[in-house]
Amino acid sequence: MTLTAKGISISDEDGNLKWSTPSLDSGVGALQLTEMGNLVLLDQFNNTLWESFQHPTDTIVIGQQLNVGTFLYGAASDNDFSTGDYRLAISGSDAILQWHGQTYWKLSMDTSAFTNSNYIVEYMAINRTGLYLFGLNGSAVVVQVVLSPSDFRIANLGSSGQFIVRSYSSTGWKQDFLGPVDTCLIPLTCGKLGLCTDDASSNPVCSCPSNFHGGLQNMSGCLPSDSSFSLPIACNSTKNGLQSNSSSVAYLRLGYGMDYFANIFSEPVKFGVNLTVCQDLCSGNCSCLGIFYDNSTGSCYVLEDQLGSIISNTGQSSLVGYIKALVRSTPPDGKGGNNSNGTRKFPTAALVLLPCTGFFLLVAVGFLLWGRWRLSKRRDIKLGHPSSFSSGDLDAFYIPGLPKRFDYEELAVATDNFKTQIGAGGFGSVYRGTLPDKTVVAVKKITNLGVQGKKDFCTEIAIIGSIHHANLVKLKGFCAQGRQRLLVYEYMNRGSLDRTLFGSGPVLEWQERLDIALGTARGLAYLHSGCEQKIIHCDVKPENILLHDQCQAKISDFGLSKLLSPEQSSLFTTMRGTRGYLAPEWLTNAAISEKTDVYSFGMVLLEVVSGRKNCLTRSQSHSVDDSNSGGGHSSSSSGSGLIYFPLLALEMHEQGKYLELVDPRLEGRVTYEEVEKLVRVALCCVHEEPGLRPNMVTVVSMLEGGMPLCQPRLESLNFLRFYGRRFSEASMIEEETEQNDLVLYPQANASTSSTPSDSRIYYSYVSSQQISGPR
Known part of the structure; x- marks a missing residue:
């Protein structure tokens, strides 16, 4: 081993280079071995240039972290330390053993592992008490395996493909954990x-x-x-x-x-x-x-x-x-049919029969292919999809991680030729379907993707399909034939949140609302920080929050904005995030980040508290009287009877009257402190400056009670007063227009309203279902 200003190099006895550190930013001044076992290269100012803890091979020690997206690789054999075919990967939910990319074991499968799926894995580590997968910057345990205490412990992926944790004491090495135990x-x-x-x-x-x-x-x-x-x-x-x-x-x-x-x-x-x-x-x-x-x-x-x-x-x-x-066309040993010189005799009859047989075989294959083509064309006509379809149109390329691919015919049969529509939105319509194994699915027939190529489409679908979380609707498969694009999702039997929250059915109890809010926050936190590629939803609203049994909330349509072409995206962003959910940066052409989703979540949270739309007339609400709606506050309501609820929430926060904001159907069944928590979190989320909004991981922690509630910054919420005034002006214009039996679309013609252009977009009276959801 040689240490130079360029780093460490290791050569064999003949001087052949076997390994070296990568190219460094500056010259090496010193090499240091820390007490934790980390080998560090320092420059002349003691800045770290390279450290072994950040470049693991097959082993980690106490004090070392194996982050999501990094791997341990087993050696080729006990005597050959080159990289083998086994690897340990850390995902957002588990530690996974793989062979040539194929999974064969997960840490959560072990009987001694305790799993908490409420958090997103950030890294794996071992310490004196056990093996852990940590989330929330190390403050939350996602998976843990408790082991007998030890001051020195290593975790190693052996050349045999087993993951082993060992500890060392005065009696020598002891095996603490082994996975998988079944070597088969x-x-x-x-x-x-x-x-x-x-x-x-x-x-x-x-x-x-x-x-x-x-x-x-x-x-x-x-x-x-x-x-x-x-x-x-x-x-x-x-x-x-x-x-x-x-x-x-x-x-x-x-x-x-x-x-x-x-x-x-x-x-x-x-x-x-x-x-x-x-x-x-x-x-x-x-x-x-x-x-x-x-x-x-x-x-x-x-x-x-x-x-x-x-x-x-x-x-x-x-x-x-x-x-x-x-x-095989011939026996592998070459025996039989050879002459004394070792050359193979070829029967005379074969010389005559083989060409004839080959000719007739080619004719038969030609007729078979022609018949299959005719049958395929008849099926296309019967199902009404384009003649340009080809069953092999995706076989020309391979995209790792691509979800299950369905044929158009399969989905047409599963949905009874798209008979039962259960939703419609900007991307297309959604139909209920049943697969051959009796699984009920939701099939989204996308109609607004233009001419996007199959490979680009499938690349994005591979990213979306690789995302799995308890609070995200699972993408089960897709179809891309001709110009047809369909997505197959798990079926959510309770529909979207807006139907349950704003509908005339049974009222959602406060604990159910809290569970929905927390589940939605966890799903967004995973999209923003738990995926290999960060995903910004761009359209968080009740129509895109679906409910399953026991009101389990799952976010739908995440990542679909990535399927739009640049031209479509620029048009869609002017219509996205329908009335009441658009963050201010959408309207000012500022940079869009994950904090845009935080704003939309805050607006949804206010609706969860009140049980009504943030922009709502009294006549549309359920039994809203002045005492509950804040009708005495002129800044938040107008003579027209329209209420801009976020401004009312701000005013009630300033006065400490949180119970005034609760859905009147929950009267007497919710406490002051419970409402205060959600309202304060919501107001922090809707700060005008994105930098002042908390990230979704922090939001989850505040909702769970693991972190103190933030204090809303009133100076960053004053824009709600401007929006409230514009909302009142727009509502009065709408009333005047309705008296003349006209429908007002402020975004269609600038001359129809004195409202500024950003407000025309923000207060567009096109319904959310007409624009982008539910999907």
């Missing part, structure tokens, strides 16, 4: 296609499945017993080998009572299909190396890119596995 869950325990059986002593027993044989002693895996078959290599492999499209394909059955490590972590590529369809899907995909088929549900799982070990499943299972094999 590790992808290469028995080599490629080796059958792993876990015996009573937890030691794996390796064998080859029927129809296979091989050398399990050297972990080389299993091969087809019949030498006329060979295993294909995936088309995205860097190695050379036979491709599945270069030979005829057969499937070697594994039989029942077997499973594969990745099946539990992956979704079937198809539901409700027969075995032939499942095999055809694999045959047409050169990266597919095998399938597992569920006879009971018709679910089709594919094994892609790399093949690991097979798991012996002694429990009742309806899964049956098949491994794709290529049929």
Whole structure:
């Protein structure tokens, strides 16, 4: 090892460079090993240039953090310390073991792990009491594994693919934690296609499945017993080998009572299909190396890119596995049919028959393809979608993480040809559908994306589909055929918040409102700080907050603004964030940030408190009298009977009359302190200057009670008084117009109103459903 002004370099005995630190910003002045074990390079002013804690390989120690988006990589073997195929990844919700990108274990699966899904993971660390996944800047524990106290502990990803935590004491090293415990869950325990059986002593027993044989002693895996078959290599492999499209394909059955490590972590590529369809899907995909088929549900799982070990499943299972094999054109040993010189004899009959057979085979294939094309065209006409559709229009490229892809025909059948519409908005209409496995879904038929390319569309869908949180509506799949764009979401059986909050049904109790507010805040906090790519929603409002059982709130339509072209986006931003939810920066063309969503959330929070729209006439509200609505305050109401509720909330805050703001239907069932908390948080969120608004992680903490409530800055809320006056002016203009049976659209013609242009946009009387929701 050599230390120079350029950094550290390590060479072998012959002087060949094996490793070095990356290029540094300035010259190295010193090397320091801290008491925590961190190796640090310093410049002449003692500024840190490089540190080993920020560049882990396969191990972390106490005091070191493994942040979200970083990895530990296991060594290739116990004697080869180059990077192997196993890695430990930290996501926003878990610590995950992967092999060639395929998940085979999660920390939260372990029986000793305690999980709190209310927070977003920021980093993993070990300390003297255990293994932890922390969130909220280290103040919240998302996953914890409590271990016996130890002052020195390491966490290591071994070359075997197991994640191990060890502690050291006077008696030596002790294993504190191991995951996974069942070694048969590790992808290469028995080599490629080796059958792993876990015996009573937890030691794996390796064998080859029927129809296979091989050398399990050297972990080389299993091969087809019949030498006329060979295993294909995936088309995205860097190695050379036979491709599945270069030979005829057969499937070697594994039989029942077997499973594969990745099946539990992956979704079937198809539901409700027969075995032939499942095999055809694999045959047409050169990266597919095998399938597992569920006879009971018709679910089709594919094994892609790399093949690991097979798991012996002694429990009742309806899964049956098949491994794709290529049929060799000649025996691999070259015997048979050779003359004395070693050259192969070719039968005379074959010279005559083969050309004829090939000709007739080509004719038959031509007729088959022509027939399938005609059938596809008839289906297109029957379903009414464009003739430009192609079932393979997405096969030309591969995007990692892309959710399940549906055919247009599948979704047309699932929705009964888009019969039951359950919503409509700026992006299109939403229909209720039922998949073959009886799962109820919401299918959004997008109509306003212009001519956006399939690959750009799918790239954004891959980002959206990779986001999973308890308070975000899950994207289950998509369809992109021809010019059609459809998204498949989980179905939320209680509809959108606006229907429940403002409707005539049963009143939402205060605890339900608090749960909805907290769930929405957690979802936004995850979008802003828990994703690999920050997502700004841009349209937070009750129509885009959906409710499931027990009023669980989930945010919909996050990330969809990324699907717009620049031209569409510039037009849409003038209409987005409908009346009452637009942050001031939308109107002044200032930079849009996550604080824009914070403003919209604050406005929604005020509506949750009052149970009515922020911009609402008395006649539209439910039993609003002067005492409850603040009708005696001229600044917040006008003779027209219209009330700008955010200004009323500000005035009641200044006077300490929080109970005046509560939904009158909750009279006597909510305390002063409970209302004060929500109103103060809401007012802090709607500060005019984005920098004064709290971030959503802080909002969550205040709502949960883990952080003191912020104090609204009145000087940054004075703009509400201006909006209140403009609202009153606009309402009087509307009344005059209604008397003449006219509908006022201030944004359509500047000459129809004296209201400034920003106010015309802000107080547009186009309804929120006409503009952008619900979706």
